[in-house]
Amino acid sequence: MAQLHVLVMPKMGLSMTEGMVARWLKGVGEQVASGEEVAEIETSKITAAYESPAHGTLRRQIVAPGVMVPVGAPIGVIAESGAGEAEADEAAIDAFIAAREADFADVQTKAAPPPAPRTVATEIGPLQVLEAGPEAAPPLVLIHGFGGDLGNWMFLQPLLAERFRTLAIDLPGHGGSTKTLAGANIPALARAVAAFLRAEGIGCAHLVGHSLGGAVALALAAEALSLSLIAPAGLGPEINMDYISGFIAARRARQLQPVLGLLFADPSLVGREMVEGVLRYKRIDGVEAALQAIAAANFAAGRQSGAFRATLEAIRVPTLIVWGEDDRIIPVAHADALPASVRVVRFPATGHMAHMERAADLARLIMETAR
Amino acid sequence: MQLNRDELLRAYRDMCLIRQFEERVHAEFATGDIPGFVHLYAGEEASAVGVCMDLTERDTIASTHRGHGHCIAKGCDVDGMMAEIYGRKSGLCGGKGGSMHIADLDRGMLGANGIVGGGAPLACGAALSAKTLKTGAVAVAFGGDGASNQGTTAEAMNLASVWRLPVIFVLEDNGYAESTASAWSVGGDPVKRAEGFGIPATRVDGHDFFAVHEAAREAVARARAGEGPSFLHLKLARYFGHFEGDGMTYRAPDEVARLRAEKDCLKLFRRKVSEAGLLEGAALDAIEGEVATLIEGAVRRAKADAMPEPADLLTDVYVSY
């Protein structure tokens, strides 16, 4: 008889505990290839495609669109029939689902809670970090961009945590870290990260930085075991100030949604809870002032300094720069004409957020770089 | 006697200013130029001026619907008051308050009040601010014999007593709550009511500026020393009706004429300072002349000033909305 495969609500980030099917991309009875997109999953942050783990016929959609279910809960069934094999009958599928649901209920009662961020006291104030991976593994620090937070690494961090002690930090003025800035320019933000590393007793670390956080990582090149930079700031003058100003000014979901849409090649990836999460962050005392100070210090008159091209020339550690070809925040052209020692990878059909849009590909590249 | 020559001149000037202000408003109201309700203070000048004599600008008063006298005694600009009564944009409240709501927070005047008994809790709040912020300021709640029967007055007195607030309750008992005699409407003795709350209380001849000032001076000193509230029951009289247009048929036919002849606080003041040789008649006459010019100017300017613009209707409801 055909082999049955269960589709479960995927865990698409360290903190994800539940999600919903935004819509089914395959109907019941349709053929699905392994790796083919079978549904769109809406998490608290983002909408993402769910790739089928098996080949066969979609026999059941257990969960209707819009219904929130825990991670790991069965959401569908695929039947894989070999040549000449009989199709599974409906009763067999019912029994299969019942068994999987019982398994899931059992797992759920024993499940460990998702890792929670902790706060580290540093000389520039409290900084928040989310740690994942073996404690004895080489440290790898993830530094988010302007207006971002450690949650931006939700897809990438679990993949890297298999091999590294990953530490995703919130920069000053961001996430759960202090909203009082000791300084707003890139060297000052780099000093904050250095202060965090000292407080944690970490000497050198693999650094992964995105956008503004990429420039911060470059400023810390002397302490880096390797550098993996996603659309880093600091390599050219252009910066989309519609994004920066729009991000600071937006007070309501309707205003913020299109601004966040600029981050992605496909703006429809921006979920309502991602928007609400950013709004909640922006409402916290001190955040607006911090963002304004950072924007003024680094993007005065709508330009970046571009000063880190020279830094790249001098870097001796393995360095990776990835860029989405459809980046609408910092143009992919900033990846041109870089020193030959730097590995440059351009992702097609990708925006400014390769770590969210191409997490698996990016994780492979980072593992090749951070050796 | 506590007051020096300058202070006596100031007291007489303020009482004169109130009297002439009210006499003039009475006359102008009769011509039909002044809109709305107006309640005149003439006859009660010794109360406002005597009580406010020892107050500074950071001290506060909560006034009543009969508030012009309190405003003047607390230092409100007479031109601004007159313009307000005429509903002009140049008025102290931009023409949005009128006679019943004249206020000047910069002078510690927290507002006349259209609600009888409305002011006493507010004065407690001002006293609470002074106590909490340790400014040393005191607050005065003026109220009439009508207000003395309102629950707010009793609540405010109890609150002032249990919180030991720097507040002075001044009961201006002019004998009538609207048309009803206080002799009938006030049960028992207001002084004993206050004493029942544990508040030191005295009854004072409200026609006698010096008696009022002496009692108020003690109350202010007690409040400033952190010794809590006081209560003054001033017996006095108003010369005009409850409001302008009130025929006062409830009063005895010769009542006001007799009061003006025998009890008038200005005449009483003149007699006392003359007999004591403190001020000469010429100085007092000069004040009356100066005040008359001032009032004349205030009325002339108020009549000439512009009305509020239609756009003013929608402003000043909220700080932000």
Add this chain to the structure above:
Amino acid sequence: MAKKSFRQAVNEALSQEMARDPRVIVMGEDVAGGLGAPGEDDAWGGPLGVTKGLMKQFGRERVLDTPITESGFIGAAAGAALTGLRPVADLMFVDFMGVCFDQIFNQAAKFKYMFGGKARTPLVIRTMYGGGFRAASQHSQCLYPLFTHIPGLKVAIPSSPYEAKGLLIQAIRDDDPVIFFEHKMLYDIEEEVPDEPYTLPFGEANLTREGDDVTIVAFGRMVMLANEAADRLAGEGIACTVIDPRTTSPLDIETILEEVRATGRLVVVDEAHPRCNMATDISAQIAERAFEALRAPIRMVVPPHTPVPFSPALEDIYLPSVAKIVDAVRAVMAGGRKAA
């Protein structure tokens, strides 16, 4: 960020604002409790423990127990707001407005206008409202329409712990008098609430659900019920937008108009007495400004025109419910008029 109850969210907002600004004081009946009594000091923290601990943190000079004297202390709060403090007065149950309303609507609300714009009255009156507590007719009303009616007052009605903290901090920092309504059935509801202070703007509605078929407007605790109804209806293929206006004054009518123009159907859920309440107000404004967009008559889910009853058997049928909201949504989807 931790899960916090509505009660903790309100307490944290008060505590953080008192720490931030020495002019902020808390006053009311039993806000600490036990004053002058032989037993425990800070015995209550309000009847439901919302202000518990503030007195020990800030002292009796800034957490003032009052006698039972609503006119007295609400008026004193108004006077204190006019003269330099930023009082948060606790009107234990909104039903008690009956013994102090003059000080709110004739005094505090009107200072600024009557005085030609010169006054600032940074006063907050926190008050408990709403049914479901078996508290009968004098301790269960909503009454926010009465306050919404008065120019000069702002009215905030938080629907969750996150909303409560952000709206209360906004209320305390606001320079106008704000009446802050806390539904007594919400105090034990929990959700993620940031530890840091934050503000939620007044007059900006929050969309808690988004759907193309029906617009549901709900206030305070009714937002929770409306969300539940929307989730249930999603299973039937009916997609609802749920609007939490957050404040009834100012009211974000523009967002409501926009959503009604998109869906063509409106259900308003209001726990307040049904005559001249928020449901009638919003219905009137929509009828006046978006009549052509309506594909079905507006439906109001409101209690009957009776006092709030005591007996659970009666109160349960008195209050709006998820089932009543679901029925109303189905009715507007059917396009039909309310059955006679």
